[in-house]
Amino acid sequence: MSYLKAESIGQALTLLKESAPESRLIAGGTDLFLQEFPERLIDIGSIEELKWIEEKEGFLEVGAGVTHTIAGGSDLISDKATALAEACLQVGSPQVRNIGTLGGNVMNAAPAADAAVALVALGAVAVLMDKDKNIRRVNVDQLYAGYNCSAVDCSSELLLKFMIESCKSGEGSAFVRFAARRALALPMVNAAVRVKIKNGIISEIYLVAAPVKPAPTRLLKTEELLLGKSACEETWLKAEKSAAGEAEVRGSLLRCSADYRKHLVGILVSRAIQVAALRAIGGKEEG
Amino acid sequence: MPIITENITREKKTETDFQSPEVWTKVTGKAVYGNDFKLPGMLYGKILRSPHPHARIKKINLGSVEAMPGVYASLTGAELPERPYGIVFDDELPLAAELVRYIGDEVAAVAAVDNETASKAVEAINVDYEMLPAVFSPREALKPDAPQLHEKFKDNLAWERNLLRGDSDKAFREADVIVENTFTIPSVHSTYLEPTVCVAADDPYNGLIIHTAVQSPDAVRVIIAKALELPLSKVRIVGPVMGGGFGGRVYGNLKLYMIASLLAIKTGRPVKMQLTREEEFLVGRPMIAAEMHLKMGFKNDGTILAREADIVTDNGAYSAQAPWVSKTLSERNDSVYHIPNIKTRVRLAYTNKVPTGQYRAYGNQAANFATESLLDMGAVKLGIDPLKLRLKNCVKTGDTTVHGLKIKSCALAECLKAAAEEIGWYDRKKGYGYGISAAIHASGSLVFDKNFRGAAALARLELDGRISIFSGEQDYGQGAHATFTLIASRVLGISPEMITVYSRDTLSSPHSIGALGNRQTTIGGKAVQMAAKRLRELIVLTAADMLEDPVVMEKGTLRSASDRIVELPLVAYHYHSLTCGLSLIGEGRYVPEPSEYDETGYGNIAVTYSFAAHGAVVEVDKTTGAITVHKIVAAHDSGKIINQISAIGQVFGGTTQGLGMSCYEGYLFNKGEVANASLADYRIPTSLDVPDITPIFIENEDPEGPYGAKGLGEIVQIPVLGAVANAVADAAGVRVTDLPITAEKVYQALSGWECE
């Protein structure tokens, strides 16, 4: 096995280009270490260009190499894409957050990866570069090919960063999750919401609950139902009912039954919307 | 984290805080654990395990495994004499001969230059199986038409006990209030940090030496010598430092030891074998699962009249200590309160699942969950405050309980009151649930071997004036060495720094029953006290002989009537020269009174008994069923506390493990296969899940234990289960009777769903 360390994006791409298909990118390695190792690993963990967080022309740009700890602790992200910071702070444990990256979280293509769920709800766009330095931009929810299967070939393409439209006044986002214990447990359900409220009325909403589909997926029916509704208790109840009804979930011996998961989707979606709405109207949060 | 409630313990006792210097070797990474241990020329062994829950081995095709580069030997059951061994029953073989009875059963083994080669070799072995029907539910297993696991045990009944005290039928007819329910608990693993590991080495001079950390090395040595037909004096166990045991390692992993030994004998080289974490879950002998149907009858004033129990415990494929655990589970708890009429039936059933064993409190935790839950249900029906109901019925000093246990010291009522006060029982906050529970546990069990009830220890004066203590009782992190050091230090009047305890070599330590039944402090500590006392006498005699004058010993020095002073090294040298090489050795033995049993098992079973009451405060989110445990108060009567800092450590650790059993842990099976054989899926509480734990020690002197002390290690886990279950029921308004109490189960109960 060979282990190569890339110092720059350019070098990573050159290494990808010269290699046979079995080589693989490794960032934090927290997902990769649990899988069969390929013959050749290209470590992108020390590429500084992948670790930037900045705001440009109304867009937040977050590098694929940013760790969960850094993202969770970033004032910029907490302010402009709150759901993402909240999600990152709930991943695994401090050790996992210190080394695991946002890029890895999405590219590993788990159906309920916390950061990925938040990114989809925030409407994030992934920026990828292939071996020949061609750039493409894809919505994060389009990066999935199936359960735990990414649509991106990590032996030929590098995920550079995510672009998220910054939350402006009147907008808010939130992330919530429910798991069997307070750390080191994959969620039974997680949910993220981005909402825009104008004159007390929901004028835009992105709503994701997982694990529902192979990719973190928006609950479009519930979104539609909520559009134009006023931000009040009655609406949250509707959201709960609709989301639980809309989500087709599976049960598992290890996590929970399908019925319970369905119930949780409703509860968590409703909670996430309430918090996001409160943030949108600049309200005070409890606790 | 709050440590001790000042008003209850009254005095801070930092003078009794002592940490063995070994602690520092652990925190600085210098301690040698089993996995660190290496010998020159050492090979590594791996085991081929059955992928089927029940099958007949038609043929094991070794192929060219032995010819693979790096492979030194293979081993199958066919090469071994069919000589079953066991702890209670002889129902196991080192390697399966004809039948495999669970997924994980040992079929063949290989020794090779490294783990990778051994694993590859094991995978290359081909086994031809004939599938047999399997049974996974113990109730199903007990039915006459169920698939049979062992010829010797008809209807899969491994063990049964029917126990009658008083006249429970009559009592139930006279009862004003009756409650009954079924409670279940899954198998739980003690999840020690270090997966079991051993290095076996054999040569004609030393014989067989197994380097492994195990709670009862002498017992293991006896079983292995017998099973492998080796002379007992040529089987020795030497222990590296143990990475946790919690009762799950009383016998370590006997099969691993035997297979490593057989491979070492076959190859003439040391062989190291370590279970992976997954194997630890598959074959690591978790505590039995139990289904307990209980019924209790009361008078209107809250007096408990009777208890009936129909209990089925799940043995898995082989027995280990499961009969003993089933026995404790089914009866120990009856002695917390006065219950004059008892009728209990307990059956242990073989199933095609992971063989079981023991964890910390010998099943008394499971019984606590069931009984204390039922007691609260009774309290509701009676309209009596649960605390008052317990105080009305609980045992006290001087009592002989329904099963004949002699209670020599008991502060259970004080524990109940202290725990209740500390959680705010009478000053409840709205929106929170409060629960309380009480426990009794043997402190120094006498019944493992009726003829060998106590312990022995040696205390040797070294030439430099230091003291070496030799004991067969093991320190595996619970602090036995520190406790023994403090006891010897008090007897001899010298500082603990001058004393070292050695326990991990069966060649040099007195034989011991082992670290189980809360024997360490009460029995092992008492033997150390006797040894130190004898050494003190010998030192005084020798010094008097030396000075030709009567002497007294104070603070480690000897003073004669004529005021001459000698230090310990001089006394040591004097004796040394006098005898041309001997040392002063105090032999100590503690032989407790025999426990007298009638044919129904009525009689005292332990030197003394520890008591505890725990209180829990929780919150339940009714929309999801999510539980937050805010606080657990652990009030204990473990007599006089010898080493406060390690006692507190026991309370923190044991309470956390109790919480794990209450709300998090349990084996999940899918057709006999363990579905959660990893630390990711077998969820023990993380530090974020652990609530505030407040230890309270009610320090009454016990007449029997050394310096009035009683055991603590096992009992700390017991009352957690009842307290948490009752607090959750109080908060949610519904009761979960199936452990672990998870959010989903609480929500199901709240919404009236039917569990599948």
Ligand SMILES: Cc1cc2nc3c(=O)[nH]c(=O)nc-3n(C[C@H](O)[C@H](O)[C@H](O)COP(=O)(O)OP(=O)(O)OC[C@H]3O[C@@H](n4cnc5c(N)ncnc54)[C@H](O)[C@@H]3O)c2cc1C
């Ligand atoms: C104990 C533990 C607990 C965990 N808990 C959680 C949890 O609670 N929630 C959660 O969401 N996840 C959890 N995870 C999963 C994991 O930590 C995260 O998904 C993490 O974000 C992965 O990032 P990484 O940098 O470690 O990825 P890696 O393992 O390095 O890579 C994962 C995949 O992404 C590819 N890849 C990585 N970076 C790029 C890039 N820039 N361009 C192209 N391809 C790339 C790799 O080739 C690989 O296929 C846990 C993992 C562990 C071990």
